Amino acid sequence: MTTSRPGPVPEHPVELRAVTRRYGQGTQSVTALDAVTLTFAAGTMTAVMGPSGSGKSTLLHCAAGIDRPSEGEVLIGGTALGALDENALTVLRRERVGFVFQAFNLVAALTAAQNVELPLRLAGRRAAPGQVGEALRRVGLADRAAHRPGELSGGQQQRVALARALITRPTVLFADEPTGALDTHTSHTVLRMLRGLVDADGDVLGTDAPGGGVLGGDVRGGAVPGGEARADGEGDGEGAGAGDGARTGRRGGQTVVMVTHDPAAAAYADRVVLLADGRGVDELPGGRGAEAIAARMAALEERHRGAHAQSAVAS
Ligand SMILES: Nc1ncnc2c1ncn2[C@@H]1O[C@H](COP(=O)(O)OP(=O)(O)OP(=O)(O)O)[C@@H](O)[C@H]1O
Numbered sequence: 142m143t144t145s146r147p148g149p150v151p152e153h154p155v156e157l158r159a160v161t162r163r164y165g166q167g168t169q170s171v172t173a174l175d176a177v178t179l180t181f182a183a184g185t186m187t188a189v190m191g192p193s194g195s196g197k198s199t200l201l202h203c204a205a206g207i208d209r210p211s212e213g214e215v216l217i218g219g220t221a222l223g224a225l226d227e228n229a230l231t232v233l234r235r236e237r238v239g240f241v242f243q244a245f246n247l248v249a250a251l252t253a254a255q256n257v258e259l260p261l262r263l264a265g266r267r268a269a270p271g272q273v274g275e276a277l278r279r280v281g282l283a284d285r286a287a288h289r290p291g292e293l294s295g296g297q298q299q300r301v302a303l304a305r306a307l308i309t310r311p312t313v314l315f316a317d318e319p320t321g322a323l324d325t326h327t328s329h330t331v332l333r334m335l336r337g338l339v340d341a342d343g344d345v346l347g348t349d350a351p352g353g354g355v356l357g358g359d360v361r362g363g364a365v366p367g368g369e370a371r372a373d374g375e376g377d378g379e380g381a382g383a384g385d386g387a388r389t390g391r392r393g394g395q396t397v398v399m400v401t402h403d404p405a406a407a408a409y410a411d412r413v414v415l416l417a418d419g420r421g422v423d424e425l426p427g428g429r430g431a432e433a434i435a436a437r438m439a440a441l442e443e444r445h446r447g448a449h450a451q452s453a454v455a456s
Pocket of ligand 1 (some may be wrong): 164165170172173191192193194195196197198199200
């Protein structure tokens with residue numbers, strides 16, 4: 142079974158409408174998300190931040206159709222997920238959602254090329270000639286196609302995971318702490334790639350645009366102000382922030398939603414959504430820089446601690 146991709150990407154590829162997610166029942170019940178309404182605009186990168194337990198992963202899982210809300214509705218590419226049975230939801234996820242995890246989640250026994258092709262195989266499809274090689278080239282790993290994950294660095298593994306997430310040309314790419322297991326230099330390389338995807342016009346893997354170098358350009362550096370490139374592709378991006386796309390709200394590239402604890406990672410986003418106790422409590426536009434984001438997060442955590450201390454005293 143396949144779902145055909147809708148024609149043009151809608152203005153908001155992902156919408157959450159009053160999404161509540163409760164775990165457990167009765168007195169043990171935890172409200173991980175509390176009537177969250179959010180839209181993610183096409184061709185933008187959103188960072189989701191918040192204190193531990195604030196509902197970030199739950200939000201990502203509900204938005205990606207990995208978890209089902211207790212109440213409310215999630216729409217991907219205009220399709221309401223609540224109306225889909227498990228099979229249809231699996232197909233929609235496979236075809237329209239890309240996911241990158243902190244732990245890379247590559248299959249250890251498969252080569253980089255086989256890992257990248259896996260989503261197509263699972264969908265009963267084969268890659269077009271050159272498609273996998275092109276995807277690897279775009280993440281700067283053309284020469285590593287035959288290597289297994291254990292033979293690659295963490296940053297290289299995450300780049301393979303990125304190529305794998307994008308091989309189906311998803312409507313939206315979700316990333317859960319994509320740089321959480323990487324050192325600072327490598328993190329910025331991966332973040333520049335994510336930013337490059339968003340700032341790209343059109344086909345992010347460039348199979349329709351030979352030599353477009355959407356990701357390859359970022360490996361060589363320069364897409365993000367302050368990000369100095371290194372010849373080995375493990376660029377030094379300290380001090381980097383969101384690129385031109387962040388400020389202009391340029392549309393046409395990949396839509397990315399990323400959970401992160403790291404203000405430096407969030408600085409690549411067009412928008413930072415702050416969660417606390419399962420609710421969206423604050424937002425920052427892009428281009429503010431890591432320090433401003435860190436300050437806002439610190440203030441939020443302070444309020445959060447204060448509110449929890451008060452409720453502990455009251456009970
Ligand atoms: N399967 C589950 N069963 C019960 N409670 C859960 C479950 N998953 C999450 N929770 C609870 O829901 C709340 C939100 O969890 P979630 O993992 O979304 O938070 P988070 O912001 O991603 O946290 P962290 O930053 O620590 O990863 C927490 O109180 C958590 O304990």
